[in-house]
Amino acid sequence: MTIEILMPALSPTMEEGTLAKWLVNEGDSISSGDLIAEIETDKATMEVEAVDDGKIGQLLVPAGTEGVKVNTPIALLIDSNELPHTSIKTIADKPYLEKEKITTELKIDKPVTLEPNSSIITVREALRNAMAEEMRSDKKVFVMGEEVAEYQGAYKVTQGLLDEFGNKRVYDTPITEHGFAGIGIGAAFGNLKPIVEFMTFNFAMQAMDQIINSAAKTLYMSGGQMGCPIVFRGPNGAASRVAAQHSQCYASWYSHCPGLKVVSPWSSKDAKGLLKSAIRDPDPVIFLENEVMYGQSFSCPDDNDFLVPIGQANIEKEGSDVTIIAFSIMVGKSLEAADILNEKGIKAEVINLRSLRPLDIETIINSVKKTNRAVTCEEGFPFAGIGAEISAAINENAFDWLDAPVKRVTGKDVPMPYAANLEKLALPQVDDIVNACSEVCYKN
Amino acid sequence: MKKNISSLVKNKSKMNYDLDLLKDMYKKMLLIRRFEEKAGQLYGMGKIGGFCHLYIGQEAVVVGIQSAQIEGDSIVTSYRDHGHMIACDMDPKGVMAELTGREDGYSKGKGGSMHMFSREKGFFGGHGIVAAQVPIGAGLAFSHKYNGNKNVCITYFGDGAANQGQVYESYNIASLWQLPVIFVIENNKYGMGTSVNRSSAGDNLSDRGKAYGIKSEIVDGMDIIAVREAAIKAIEYCRLGKGPYILEMKTYRYRGHSMSDPAKYRTRDEVEQIRKTSDPIENIKVLLNKMGVVDKVLKDIDVEIKSIIADAAKFAQDSPEPSPSELYTDITIN
Numbered sequence: 138m139t140i141e142i143l144m145p146a147l148s149p150t151m152e153e154g155t156l157a158k159w160l161v162n163e164g165d166s167i168s169s170g171d172l173i174a175e176i177e178t179d180k181a182t183m184e185v186e187a188v189d190d191g192k193i194g195q196l197l198v199p200a201g202t203e204g205v206k207v208n209t210p211i212a213l214l215i216d217s218n219e220l221p222h223t224s225i226k227t228i229a230d231k232p233y234l235e236k237e238k239i240t241t242e243l244k245i246d247k248p249v250t251l252e253p254n255s256s257i258i259t260v261r262e263a264l265r266n267a268m269a270e271e272m273r274s275d276k277k278v279f280v281m282g283e284e285v286a287e288y289q290g291a292y293k294v295t296q297g298l299l300d301e302f303g304n305k306r307v308y309d310t311p312i313t314e315h316g317f318a319g320i321g322i323g324a325a326f327g328n329l330k331p332i333v334e335f336m337t338f339n340f341a342m343q344a345m346d347q348i349i350n351s352a353a354k355t356l357y358m359s360g361g362q363m364g365c366p367i368v369f370r371g372p373n374g375a376a377s378r379v380a381a382q383h384s385q386c387y388a389s390w391y392s393h394c395p396g397l398k399v400v401s402p403w404s405s406k407d408a409k410g411l412l413k414s415a416i417r418d419p420d421p422v423i424f425l426e427n428e429v430m431y432g433q434s435f436s437c438p439d440d441n442d443f444l445v446p447i448g449q450a451n452i453e454k455e456g457s458d459v460t461i462i463a464f465s466i467m468v469g470k471s472l473e474a475a476d477i478l479n480e481k482g483i484k485a486e487v488i489n490l491r492s493l494r495p496l497d498i499e500t501i502i503n504s505v506k507k508t509n510r511a512v513t514c515e516e517g518f519p520f521a522g523i524g525a526e527i528s529a530a531i532n533e534n535a536f537d538w539l540d541a542p543v544k545r546v547t548g549k550d551v552p553m554p555y556a557a558n559l560e561k562l563a564l565p566q567v568d569d570i571v572n573a574c575s576e577v578c579y580k581n
Numbered sequence: 582m583k584k585n586i587s588s589l590v591k592n593k594s595k596m597n598y599d600l601d602l603l604k605d606m607y608k609k610m611l612l613i614r615r616f617e618e619k620a621g622q623l624y625g626m627g628k629i630g631g632f633c634h635l636y637i638g639q640e641a642v643v644v645g646i647q648s649a650q651i652e653g654d655s656i657v658t659s660y661r662d663h664g665h666m667i668a669c670d671m672d673p674k675g676v677m678a679e680l681t682g683r684e685d686g687y688s689k690g691k692g693g694s695m696h697m698f699s700r701e702k703g704f705f706g707g708h709g710i711v712a713a714q715v716p717i718g719a720g721l722a723f724s725h726k727y728n729g730n731k732n733v734c735i736t737y738f739g740d741g742a743a744n745q746g747q748v749y750e751s752y753n754i755a756s757l758w759q760l761p762v763i764f765v766i767e768n769n770k771y772g773m774g775t776s777v778n779r780s781s782a783g784d785n786l787s788d789r790g791k792a793y794g795i796k797s798e799i800v801d802g803m804d805i806i807a808v809r810e811a812a813i814k815a816i817e818y819c820r821l822g823k824g825p826y827i828l829e830m831k832t833y834r835y836r837g838h839s840m841s842d843p844a845k846y847r848t849r850d851e852v853e854q855i856r857k858t859s860d861p862i863e864n865i866k867v868l869l870n871k872m873g874v875v876d877k878v879l880k881d882i883d884v885e886i887k888s889i890i891a892d893a894a895k896f897a898q899d900s901p902e903p904s905p906s907e908l909y910t911d912i913t914i915n
Contacts, residue, residue: 279727305727311757316716316750323720323734326705327655329727347747350710351717358696359706360689361911395912419914 140189141210144198147178147185150377150428154178155203156211165193166217174211179261179432180292192217252436255406261431263405264294264370267412268332270441272302275330278416281308281321282334282371291336292372292431318344318369322351322421325367330416335371338387338425352421353396368415370424373401374465374516375564377429381552384560386517388464391423392494392526398447399493401425403468405435407491410445418447425493427466450497452504456486459574460504462527463514464490467546467565471514474570481571483578493523501527502534509540510577514570519547541577546570595806600872606648606805607865608882610640613664614862615890616673617836620663620680624840628898629680633694636664638835641861642767643668645808646735646828649816653730657705657718658737660695661767661834665737669702673893683900690903691911712738712745715764719751722762722825733761733819741772743786749793752825756793759824763815764790766829767802773838774846787829795825802830803859833859 144154155177161167167187174185194215198205205211249257258266272278279302280286285295286309299307310317314335321331335341341348348369355363375384391399398420402408408426415422445451453468454475463471468489475485486504490497505511511531513524524545531543549563575581617635624633636643639661647668650656658665666676671687679686679697687697695709705721708714718736725732742748743766755762766786770777783789787797796818800811808830815826833855837844844852866879 308758311750311753313750313753315747316719316754319713319716319747320720320723320751320754323657323705323717324723324727325720326717327721327724327728329724346710346713347716351708351713355696355698355706356914357911358688358692359698359911360687360691362688362698362700363706364914398913 138216139194140191140214142173142187142212142214144205144207144209144211145176145185146207147176147183148180149379151178151180151207153204153206156198156200156205157182159196159200160184161193163193163196167191167193167214181288187214189214190217191215192219194219249434249436252438254440255436255438257434258405258437259432259434260402260405260408260426261292261294263408263435263437264412264426265296265298267409267416268295269298269301271413271416272298272306274441275416277328277330278332279306279308279329280332280334281310281317283310283312283336285309285334290334292428294426294431295334314340314343315347318347319351321367322347322365325352325365325421326355326363330366332368332370332416335369337376337383337428338371338373339383339385341369341371341387348391348397348421348423349394353394356420357396364419365421366419368412368422368424370412370415371426372428372431373425374427375429375548375553375560378555378557378560380555384553386425386515386548388425388493388515388517389522389526391425392496392523397421397423397494399423399425400447400491401427401465401493402491403430403465403489405433405437407445407451407489409437410443411447411491414444414447417444422447425465430466433469445491448492448495448497450491450500451489452486452500453489454485454487456484456508458484458508459510459512459578460486460488460501460508461512461514461570461574462488462490462501464493464523465516467514467516470565470567471570473567474574477567477571478574481575481580483574483580485574496526496530498530498534501530505531505535506538509538510574511539511543512546512570512573512577513543514546514565516548516565519545519550522547541579544573544577546573595868596872598806600874602648603865603869603872604874604882606644606809607862607869607879608886609644609647609668610805610862610865611882612673612886612889613640613644613667615886616667616677616893617663619890619894620677621836621840623677623681623894623897629694630682631693632660633680633840634661634838635836635840636661636834638855638860639767639769639802639832640664641805641808642765642802642830642832643737645805646765646812648809649812650735651732653703653732655703655705655721655725655732655734656737657714657721657734658707659711659714659739659742660707660709661739662695662697662707666697666699666704666707669699669704671697671699671702671704673889674896677893677897678900681897681900682902683897684903684907685896685900689907689911691907712742712747714738715742715745715748716751718764719755719760719762719825722755722760723758725761726758731820733763733816735763735765737765737767739772740766740768740770740777740781740786741775743768743789744772744781749789752790752793752795755825756795759822761819761822762825763812763819764795764825764827766827767832768829769832769834771834771838771846774842774844776846785829787827790827795827797827797829799829799831802832803855803861803864805861805865
């Protein structure tokens with residue numbers, strides 16, 4: 138009897154992984170619980186255990202293969218009295234094994250165009266490069282957070298930093314957000330430049346008092362004496378199937394508070410340029426990443442001094458009929474929506490906000506004055522959200538140019554459900570953007 | 582542990598203390614007390630608004646510890662912070678002008694009683710949220726260690742703050758990372774209106790450091806010499822890179838928690854009894870007398886301090902209110 142051993146899903150967002158190493162050979166007898174392979178996920182390298190007894194009949198995927206989709210058969214388990222099958226080399230022409238097809242381009246819908254003096258890298262790599270470059274040039278920059286050092290980052294964003302910079306620059310903290318956020322703030326008051334990683338921003342709620350009351354307000358309360366050059370960064374928003382307490386967008390929470398700067402990158406270019414700006418900035422910066430984006434690849438400038446200025450939005454796609462205003466993961470969805478709208482004869486302009494506070498109102502208003510219609514897009518709750526703020530800004534500055542009321546596409550006004558179908562319903566989808574744009578263009 | 586004036590005076594070793602140092606400490610404690618009395622008065626006149634937490638009774642703690650510090654050490658405390666600022670040699674004029682909310686205040690009138698700072702003097706606030714200064718203090722200590730200097734951070738908090746979770750998060754990290762921080766618990770027996778016995782489990786607040794491997798000592802915070810001796814020991818320990826240290830100062834505040842506190846949670850007798858037997862300023866005055874300092878000298882100190890305070894009060898009332906344009910400054914640096 139032959140059992141297929143499948144590529145396991147080892148994290149909520151894992152769709153594929155690298156089969157780093159086989160720990161067994163063809164012909165080895167194994168028992169349930171034996172380690173058989175090491176698999177690299179988007180978060181970590183994991184050891185995989187056998188769940189059945191038997192003999193390894195065949196290794197279907199060679200060690201070192203990247204991009205092996207979850208549920209792909211990776212080995213065959215046979216009865217212990219059977220003979221092993223043929224070697225893996227003979228099946229190397231199977232499509233899922235062809236390495237050249239498993240390039241980063243395949244991870245997003247459209248191939249990435251390589252820009253001059255740039256490399257195609259993932260958002261994760263861009264964030265890591267930004268930190269490493271700034272740490273090389275400024276000894277005051279250090280990283281602290283849960284699992285950032287020896288574990289190499291819960292989402293591998295800090296991978297390699299400990300090796301390069303050592304334990305005087307990269308600190309694993311206990312799981313005590315309130316305490317270590319405060320320690321980071323104290324270090325910033327002491328003229329250092331901490332990068333504090335929250336494993337996710339959901340956990341930063343434990344540290345909210347320190348972030349708002351200490352980091353954001355002290356400069357003002359000290360009459361300008363007590364600058365706090367600190368970056369709080371980590372994934373924000375929904376990941377995948379982790380339910381209400383682990384899937385929330387905090388953009389509007391932090392943007393509400395004077396004294397903070399709030400940025401949220403979409404592409405690798407944004408990630409690198411914005412993070413470097415955030416680290417160099419003399420003020421506290423909330424840096425909202427998105428777990429789903431970590432593995433996506435984009436062209437990113439190699440230049441060590443490439444910066445994306447805080448407070449500057451970017452027009453990702455020009456159009457004349459409707460302005461879509463989005464940030465983070467919603468930029469990609471907005472671009473997809475723009476393509477669909479194009480087929481329907483609606484030319485959408487897509488603005489990638491990049492910074493939420495300060496908000497680039499000028500770029501938004503100029504665009505709305507051109508298109509006369511606006512749709513905002515965010516993953517967060519609708520009530521008192523970023524879309525509400527943008528809508529107010531458009532009303533205040535471009536009311537006479539509007540041909541339709543501003544429409545908001547947001548996450549639904551409910552705690553995030555766990556069930557896959559409900560989660561999908563709760564999150565804003567490309568279709569929602571297409572529908573909203575069609576509505577404001579009266580082409581429904 | 583309990584000492585009163587007679588035991589302090591009888592203690593021969595104290596008689597060998599450097600006279601100038603004692604006089605300086607006396608002067609500083611008196612400056613704090615007179616400052617606070619004036620602040621209370623100005624509050625009553627409506628010149629100071631909001632919350633105002635006076636330090637009267639606790640002066641020996643901050644002055645004794647300050648006498649053991651060196652240039653470059655940092656200090657951070659709670660909202661009962663006037664005494665700490667004066668101990669750091671911040672100008673009483675600037676502190677008082679902040680209390681009155683004027684442009685010459687240390688925070689340009691934008692911080693008030695609870696939020697004042699002086700980087701120049703190593704004073705990092707003045708924090709209004711109970712215990713928020715504790716991780717911040719550990720972070721300042723982190724910056725000393727990171728920069729490789731020999732400085733330490735003195736982190737003050739009260740018995741009320743000692744029940745906040747972030748204190749223990751800070752203990753844990755400070756001990757793990759061997760941060761040069763001295764946690765000074767100013768145990769004045771009441772967190773606002775709730776006595777330590779009614780709010781805190783266990784015998785001594787300082788015992789709670791044991792779980793984190795942090796050395797601690799209970800000190801008579803009304804006896805400035807005991808405070809100084811303990812501080813020298815603790816600071817030395819920290820400077821040698823051995824990690825954090827806890828000093829629990831048993832002290833007492835004579836006034837209410839804030840100006841609006843009717844203090845029904847304790848008797849007048851209790852306050853009077855402590856004033857009579859353990860007042861830190863009276864204690865040192867008697868000691869100075871015994872050491873041969875004549876009343877005339879002490880009187881002169883008194884007069885000098887009164888004039889400093891009068892000047893500060895006048896300055897604080899003459900300084901203009903901040904310009905409306907200040908409303909939108911200092912929110913971010915760029």
